Amino acid sequence: MELVELIKSRRSIGALDEKDVPDEVVKELLDIAVWAPNHKKTEPWKFRVIKGEGRVKLGEEMARITKEKSTGLSEEEAKQKIEKAAKGPLRAPVIIALAVSPSGKVPEIEEIAACGCVLQNFLLAATEKGLATIVRTGDIAHEPELRPYLKLEENDKIIGLIYLGYPKKDFEIKAVRTPAEEKTIWFD
Numbered sequence: 001m002e003l004v005e006l007i008k009s010r011r012s013i014g015a016l017d018e019k020d021v022p023d024e025v026v027k028e029l030l031d032i033a034v035w036a037p038n039h040k041k042t043e044p045w046k047f048r049v050i051k052g053e054g055r056v057k058l059g060e061e062m063a064r065i066t067k068e069k070s071t072g073l074s075e076e077e078a079k080q081k082i083e084k085a086a087k088g089p090l091r092a093p094v095i096i097a098l099a100v101s102p103s104g105k106v107p108e109i110e111e112i113a114a115c116g117c118v119l120q121n122f123l124l125a126a127t128e129k130g131l132a133t134i135v136r137t138g139d140i141a142h143e144p145e146l147r148p149y150l151k152l153e154e155n156d157k158i159i160g161l162i163y164l165g166y167p168k169k170d171f172e173i174k175a176v177r178t179p180a181e182e183k184t185i186w187f188d
């Protein structure tokens with residue numbers, strides 16, 4: 001697919017088939033994603049691939065954290081939130097948690113930007129292969145308690161959870177963007 005068409009046709013697709021994505025494909029996508037610009041070549045990204053039973057365990061951990069944070073909610077509201085958290089990771093055959101691991105060598109915002117480039121590389125490469133993706137965070141991705149479970153360090157931060165799979169059905173999602181001109185000032 002031509003690059004401009006690829007960029008514009010990538011969509012966040014939540015309805016994913018249960019069919020597994022081969023490990024080799026995931027590895028290939030990650031190896032493409034890392035070809036991202038990064039200041040002082042710090043390569044500040046980390047990946048955690050969660051699949052199979054790993055998704056059930058991640059859901060259990062997310063439910064445990066959600067339960068802890070549910071004080072003040074009614075019993076019914078808390079129950080619903082906890083159940084939703086437990087089921088969340090089952091919405092895709094593979095989830096890739098992308099985290100930034102700040103090196104301290106450059107401002108953190110630059111390393112977050114580099115991880116944004118990695119993210120887009122991954123999404124585009126997946127789209128080109130006919131795979132569907134959606135990045136999800138919600139509140140849970142930013143809970144510090146999730147970091148040790150994913151073997152992340154204290155200073156690491158999750159950029160997003162990439163849900164990866166084959167699209168369940170043909171999709172045509174209408175999308176719009178504000179013309180860049182409306183957000184641009186030129187200095188001649």
Ligand SMILES: Cc1cc2nc3c(=O)[nH]c(=O)nc-3n(C[C@H](O)[C@H](O)[C@H](O)COP(=O)(O)O)c2cc1C
Nearest residue numbers: 010011012013134135136137138139159160173175
């Ligand atoms: C860092 C990040 C976090 C996101 N978190 C969520 C999320 O928690 N839930 C969700 O439905 N979509 C999430 N999205 C996807 C956006 O909703 C989606 O990109 C946006 O609606 C534009 O649609 P498009 O990706 O099809 O162009 C996230 C995207 C990014 C980049």
